[in-house]
Amino acid sequence: MNNDTILCMFSGGIDSTGVLHKMFCDPEYQQRPLVVHHIFLQNRENRAKAELASVTIIREYYRAQYPQREFTYTDSIVNTSGFAPLKASRFPFDMDVCAFIAGNICVVRKDIRQVAMGRTNTDIEAGGTNFQKRMERAQNIFRSVYCLEPEVIPEYIFPVMSKTKKEIWDELPEPVRSACWYCRHPQYEDDDSASACGQCITCEEVKGFIDA
């Protein structure tokens, strides 16, 4: 039996929550040692606080529902909001930051042999060659970070790659589903609680399958 540790990069969004769900419920993964990592990614999209709230609720749900399934939770902070005075319309892609951090975690935790990422069939279909190139770049970043280590480089795995976002959504238990964060432009209240804008591309997409 494969007893290698899996690193699950968890943003609190639908896709990586689908992956996390598999780590607890799929026989292929549920016996494997698990490290769950969240990056508090502060940039001009300003989603970090909303995502962290989702991550906390979802993590505690699985901790409570599956007490026998041990895992280590860690997090890190990356803040590029200081680019703003440069009038920067660009900032590092989430995928690239995720690859860089994942590589560095693997460097310190040699028991990790697989890195589980939340890519879906919806990403692949909608993203085309541009998305493929970005995915390749992210994996090159991961390999670069790991390249001075003597071991064989851990592999990226995509446990929900064959599913659409809607299929993932349908499989998630209700408290987890409604805790997922998907909006690109969170609206914050004075107490820092966030609600979805209802208008961005992912809000529209999710509305499509909630209504259906």
Ligand SMILES: [Zn+2]
């Ligand atoms: Zn939105």
